[in-house]
Amino acid sequence: MPYEMILTETPAPGVGLARLNRPQALNALNSQITREIFDALEAFDRDDSIGCIILTGSDKAFAAGADIKQMADTDAVGMMGDDFTDWSRMSRVGKPIIAAVSGWVLGGGCEMAMMCDLIVASETAKFGQPEISIGIIPGAGGTQRLTRAVGKAVAMEVMLGSRNLTALEAQTAGLVNWVAPVETYLDEAIQLASKIAEMPRVAVRLIKDAVNKAEELPLSAGLDYEKRNFYLAFATEDKTEGMTAFVEKRKPQWKHR
Numbered sequence: 001m002p003y004e005m006i007l008t009e010t011p012a013p014g015v016g017l018a019r020l021n022r023p024q025a026l027n028a029l030n031s032q033i034t035r036e037i038f039d040a041l042e043a044f045d046r047d048d049s050i051g052c053i054i055l056t057g058s059d060k061a062f063a064a065g066a067d068i069k070q071m072a073d074t075d076a077v078g079m080m081g082d083d084f085t086d087w088s089r090m091s092r093v094g095k096p097i098i099a100a101v102s103g104w105v106l107g108g109g110c111e112m113a114m115m116c117d118l119i120v121a122s123e124t125a126k127f128g129q130p131e132i133s134i135g136i137i138p139g140a141g142g143t144q145r146l147t148r149a150v151g152k153a154v155a156m157e158v159m160l161g162s163r164n165l166t167a168l169e170a171q172t173a174g175l176v177n178w179v180a181p182v183e184t185y186l187d188e189a190i191q192l193a194s195k196i197a198e199m200p201r202v203a204v205r206l207i208k209d210a211v212n213k214a215e216e217l218p219l220s221a222g223l224d225y226e227k228r229n230f231y232l233a234f235a236t237e238d239k240t241e242g243m244t245a246f247v248e249k250r251k252p253q254w255k256h257r
């Protein structure tokens with residue numbers, strides 16, 4: 001499928017990479033670029049050769065937020081009719097998505113990174129939700145996901161005070177998995193993705209699904225949900241292979257079934 005605002009590649013076996021590529025606007029997220037990203041993520045999700053997905057931007061900007069120029073002349077009814085901050089398509093991707101981010105990770109850019117399952121950041125990454133500076137509030141999950149990730153105190157400071165977190169602050173606060181030099185963060189994300197892509201894929205999908213449910217469910221309902229996914233894993237050929245390989249002291253040969 002031809003894309004105009006993103007690039008896609010397979011940088012390692014089993015790894016699909018989608019790159020925001022709108023440098024003149026610091027990868028600001030308009031309707032077209034978000035649609036292309038969701039199309040690419042869904043295509044990788046359907047592709048049996050892919051086990052893990054990376055979403056990245058440039059070293060200068062993962063994304064500087066939703067496109068303010070697109071929103072400037074849009075009223076509430078226009079926003080309701082436009083799907084560019086309805087990112088539910090991304091939530092339905094079953095394979096893990098790693099955000100590999102650098103430079104500006106602002107507004108909708110921060111919200112898109114937080115919709116990924118892991119975040120690898122370059123030392124230059126700056127995370128923020130500066131919507132208050134343009135008279136609005138975060139609208140693609142920032143008030144909810146940032147608060148869950150870093151707690152109320154830091155979330156309030158970021159959103160009310162329009163204060164950006166450095167990569168190390170974001171890691172300390174629990175938003176980011178790890179921080180690497182700008183020269184290597186993408187390679188490190190690819191290594192992590194390769195490792196995940198080698199895992200039995202049904203178990204990978206069931207873990208992603210259950211961990212994400214932990215954000216939404218009370219503990220007892222979450223434990224019930226986990227148990228159902230656990231039992232489902234016992235219905236896979238990879239469960240038999242994994243346990244047999246352990247007993248026979250050999251490496252498992254995953255069938256992803």
Ligand code: CAA
Nearest residue numbers: 024025026028064065066067068069106107108138139140
């Ligand atoms: N939307 C549209 N265009 C943007 C943009 C955005 N969010 N961010 C940057 N750009 C454009 C600029 O307009 C500029 O284009 P022109 O050369 O045509 O004028 C180009 O990208 C480069 O930007 P700057 O010249 O501003 O670069 P800088 O290095 O001086 O500053 C910056 C970088 C601090 C990130 C600054 O661009 C900025 O503040 N951007 C806006 C950040 C923001 O407010 N994001 C939140 C958006 S609202 C949102 O995301 C809502 C939501 O929750 C979904």
